[in-house]
Amino acid sequence: MLAGLGTAQAQTPAPAVAAAAPADTVSPWKTKFKGSLNVSQALLSDNWKGGGVSFLGLNALLNAQANYRREKHSWDNQADLLFAFANSKGQGYRKNLDRLFLDTKYGYSISGDWDMFASLNLLTQFAPGYEYGKDANGNEQARLVSSWFAPAFLTAAYGFEYHPTTYFKVRLSPFAPRFTFVNRPERFLTSVGAEPYGVQPPRELRREWLAVQVLAEFDKEIMQNVNLKGRYLLFANYQELAFKNIDHRLELALTAKVNRYINVALTGIALYDRDQDARIQGSQTLSLGFLYTFQNYEDKKQP
Template sequence: MLLIILLAFSVTTYSQKKKVEKKKVPVPKWKIHGRFTFLFNQSAFSNWAAGGQNTVAGNFNVNYDFNYKKNNWNWDSRLITGYGLSYFTDKGYRKTNDRFEFNSLVGLKSSNYWFFSFFTNLRTQYTRGFDYSKTPERSVSDFLSPAYLSFGPGMLWKKSDDLNINVAPATTRLTFVNDMFSGKFGVEEGENTALSLGFNLAAYYKTGLMTNVEMENILTIYSDYLDNPQNIDVEYQANIRFKVNKSLKMHITFHTIFDDNASGKVQYRELFGLGVNYSFHEKVTY
């Protein structure tokens, strides 16, 4: 009887410890996600004792992500664009947002989370910008002026689509301006382009803070070997999204830039609003 009990116990223990083969989850070949967000703000006053100014503001943003994986190849592309206007009763229209940015990063896997990489980045704006603190107002930028085109080889550490860091120690950057802004943004007087070679670091991290709340962090650091390498350009953007339902989201953006060639001061932009969120293209293929 004791032998039978021991045998039964051994069989039971073995069956519990036996490894269960995990089913392999197929890796998507293409992941595409296009999102459109429109934020609207409005304030109106009439005989208001404390005073106030009527304003209407609208802001749209489009994010388009393309992620490709096959064997040891990884290709991530992202389009970030947006435009915003505010209307003040006595001042007319003022621009509040103007951005066009395209990123492309190709990687060939070397080991674990490491890839040999090559990145391309293009940044510019759509319309002319003004400094309204001056009287009369002064034009400070225009379409494709400035425009920054950066590219170069490097090494990519990618844990997932939501966490990656790319280091490119031999990055070429071209700065373009029109004749009006020749002599600014690091371009010499009488020229329309400037060439620089430097170190570029780009990091991306998206995480969930709590239920229906996510935070997206985008960081870029650049140092020009050929012109004051100690003056490091830093750009950081944080996007916090609060999901109300499928179509409505509350959106907060903190965006800061330090670029000695563009401005001697820290540039800062903040955006807050409740808006409509729409996924116009969402696709996964295997």
């Protein structure tokens, strides 16, 4: 019996070795895309007594993000494009909004909410922009005030980023050299000034080596199907450090989804840059149109 039991024990197969846990297959990349195309239109007959003119307006927006994070390292990339125009009877084509913003940033985590970072961003526009007025004879005239890479701002920033939540972050850059490009500045001498956007003709480049930059971004669904996105940019040259010489740019976009593909959008931009104008500049648009969004991850819920 004992011998038989021993034999039975010897023949009992060894328990199977547990399979190794699969390697983490979650991608370190988070990508996000948002695109919208909004159209406004009015068509009036030649004998319409209510007043007004026929017009066609178009507003296009594209925002693409590709962000990498692994352990303490991160690399965030963003392209933010906006273009709007209206074509009115008797006035023709006129641009309303025009923005090209590209940003890339490398970060190294030093705590849960803080990173050290180095970034490079470009801000310019696509198409020529005009200022409309009347000459001494009362005839309407258009003066060229901006164009492709006129101006364009290329800023390299180094500092610390604070990101307490997924929808808000602010970069503090005590060292942020900026290069201002004005392609063919002689075109703007009569419309912008003797030094268009701070560039002295015939030079096409202005260098500001000692400067500070603050960049804050907010992007959150503030209620069901309503998203608020904002960006604030501050830039100051240490050599001209006075309140009136500090540049400010604030952009806000409120988007409400009617359904999966239809949205209503309200956008606004406020800008103060003494090299452009001594007063605050502003623009605002309200539009209805098509919206498409895609991302390969789920946002974490935040309070």
